[in-house]
Amino acid sequence: MDLAEIFSLNGKYDLDFSDVKGQEQARRALEVAVAGGHNVLMVGPPGSGKTMLARRLPSIMPELEVEEAVEVTRIYSIAGLLPSGISLLTRRPFRKPHHTISEVGLVGGGRFPRPGEISLSHCGVLFLDELTEFRQSALEALRQPLEDGEVSVSRSLITVTFPARFILIGAMNPCPCGFRGDRSIPCQCPENLYRQYRHKVSGPILDRIDIHIPVPRLTREELLRSPGGEGSEIIRERVKRARDIQRKRFVDQRIKENSGMTQNQLRTYCKISPSGQEILAQAIDKLRISARGLDRILKVARTIADLEDAKAIELPHLAEAIQYRSWDRERP
Structure with a gap:
């Protein structure tokens, strides 16, 4: 079996953008993000579809190139996460660490330096759901990798540099109660509580996120409508042309x-x-x-x-x- 067959058989995704109801603005924004390699912040109440959208992002990204697949495979091999019997990873990674993750778990480190989640997301997507719940130190540690596309882990006797070129997708509620700006449910948050919530994501981090988009709750009509938007393959072709x-x-x-x-x-x-x-x-x-x-x-x-x-x-x-x-x- 040649490389083309391996990528064709193993590089397909089970999730598709045609599954998504409504959210035309968010769909368009994610297409732009993938086309140019831009980071995204999705802001919306619980249940609006932020996770559903994020999980489908790899399906509209171009197929991994051979060099990229080799890099991703090496990273997973170093981390001890290469599946048994798999010699080459052909799907773009999608990583969704829990908000309790440590700075070391996110960026990498340890006594014998190992890649963290940002390197495990190399050539793919790093999805940080409930962005405001992550430790401040962990979020701030993202600043340099987002600029450089790599991360250096230093210990007393050695410094190791891991690649870390990924699309960051952050998701958060608009406020602590989740309904600020909602069309039908009033926000219950005092203004000072809202301000504290907003400051959990610093200005320098927001500045490194190219696209900020609202993801509102679907209307009753949108919820009852059958999914029928463009499929991932159609969107991916436009992305490929732009790239x-x-x-x-x-x-x-x-x-x-x-x-x-x-x-x-x-x-x-x-x-x-x-x-x-x-x-x-x-x-x-x-x-x-x-x-x-x-x-x-x-x-x-x-x-x-x-x-x-x-x-x-x-x-x-x-x-x-x-x-x-x-x-x-x-x-x-």
């Missing part, structure tokens, strides 16, 4: 996706018209967007343009990218 554009754009450069662009690359590939500059200025004033947050908007806008095979970033692309910073509007 092919990026691969050609960044040929002979160190990155493959828009999410990894440097300042110089932003200036080269994300030029904005005067009218676009005006829209960005308004967004900065209204949303209190940081310099890093502005870079995220430009990267996401570039990905949206790539999904449409557009040479330049146009006003609709910018407007959609700004819309994905919705959580910035709610910052206390």
Whole structure:
């Protein structure tokens, strides 16, 4: 059996986006995220479908390349998690650690350094459900790996570097009771309690998450409707085309996706018209967007343009990218 057959037989997923009812905005945002390698924060009440959406993300990601599959297999072998009888992992990882996980468990470490969850998510998805319940130290430890795509674990006699290029999907309730902004259930949280809750996820972490999207509860009509949205295969084909554009754009450069662009690359590939500059200025004033947050908007806008095979970033692309910073509007 050759490699193509192995990937064809073992690289398929049981979960599909056609299973999801409603949530068109979230579905679109996740397509943009996968197309450009962007991190996502989903905010919504319990039962709105955040976990269901996240679990289906690997099904719209392009198949692992051989080099990627070898890297993932090595990581799982080092961690002692390679399934018996499997010589090559061909599915993109999906990791969902519990919120009680330690910093070492998340980032890696131990007396004999072993990869943590962020490296076990390499080339796949790291899903942090109930984001506000994770230890602050564990969340803050994500900051550098999210920037560098790798993590170094140091001990007295040795320093080991593990790859850690993954898409982070965070999920949280909008407030402690879970119903702030709900269309029918009023929020019961005092304002000071809400502010404390929001501050559990720091500004620097939020700035490293490119896309913030609300995932509201489904209406009665949406709940009763049969699933019938686009399937994962259709979405994956659009993602592949957008990634092919990026691969050609960044040929002979160190990155493959828009999410990894440097300042110089932003200036080269994300030029904005005067009218676009005006829209960005308004967004900065209204949303209190940081310099890093502005870079995220430009990267996401570039990905949206790539999904449409557009040479330049146009006003609709910018407007959609700004819309994905919705959580910035709610910052206390």
